[in-house]
Amino acid sequence: MLKKIFKKAGYTLLTIIGLLLIYVLAAWLLPYIPVNKNAQKEGPEEISIYIKTNGVHTDIVAPMHSPLIDWNTIVPFENTDSKDTTFQYASFGWGDKGFYLETPNWSDLKFSVAFKAMFHLGTSAMHVTFYKDMPVTEKCKEIKISMREYEQLIIYIKKSFQYDANDKTIQIITHNDGYGTDDAFYEAKGVYDLFHTCNTWANNALKAANQKACLWTALDKGIFYQYRKE
Structure with a gap:
């Protein structure tokens, strides 16, 4: 009996190791x-978006105002503590709510938060940060796209938010000194896991806008590899 149990346990362990190696x-x-x-480009390059990383997480950055959308109507300035109305850019990041709200620094990471995030057990949030300028660096790349491509990106980003009965985004009230x-x-749609990470979301945003992306990635490096200097 014990032999059968150990045999099954061994097969289970080998299966887990094999799946991890495949991943x-x-x-x-x-x-x-x-x-x-x-x-094929869908029209002339008329607008600049950006991909921005903090070394782990990739955000999609868009101009606050354009002929297609005023992002202030979706993510109002007044929802920030600064309530500054002079911002020119908004960065959008999707991710696990527990990571965002309970882990402002890696030293704050709890096993329970990481476990839920990895195995599709948590909920998600959209993180929006406003900027007055967007300097291009190794961690921030400019991508020029057409209005048609930008329209597709707008649709993708908007579909990532949850909305209330009045079709307004649902703000998550926080008091976190880490930001x-x-x-x-904001409350978001979808669930974070090993196969759908914050960087997977950003990579899919580029795909939606008909821009260079990778087949799949869990990390920011995969995205930025596609935009390396030739």
């Missing part, structure tokens, strides 16, 4: 496979 291999290889690299006075959080 690690996919996470290493798939980011190098490009999509939309040679896609600045120009940040706001």
Whole structure:
């Protein structure tokens, strides 16, 4: 009896190890496979968006005002502590609510939060940060796109929010010192897990806008690899 139990336990352990190895291999290889690299542009390049990373997490940055949308109507300035109305850019990031609200620093990470996030057990949030300028650096790349492509990006971002009965985004009230006075959080759709991370969301945003992206990525490096200097 014990022999059968140990045998089954051994098979289970080997299966888990095998799945982890497959995941690690996919996470290493798939980011190098490009999509939309040679896609036909959908009109002249009329607007600039940006991809911005803090070294772990990728945000999609868009101008606050354009002929297609005024983001202040979706994510109002007044929802920030600063309530500054002169911002020119908004960055959008999707992720696990527990990570966002309970882990402002890596030293604050709890096992329960990480476990829920990895295994599809939590809920998600949209993190919006406002900026007055957007300097291009190694961690912030400019991407010029057409109005048609931007329209598709807008649709993708808007669909990531949850809305109330009045079709307004639902703000998450926070009192977290780990973030600045120009940040706001909102209820989001979808659930974070090992296969759908914050960077997967950003990568899919680029796909939606017909821009260079990788086949799949869990990390920011996969996205930025596609925009490395030629």
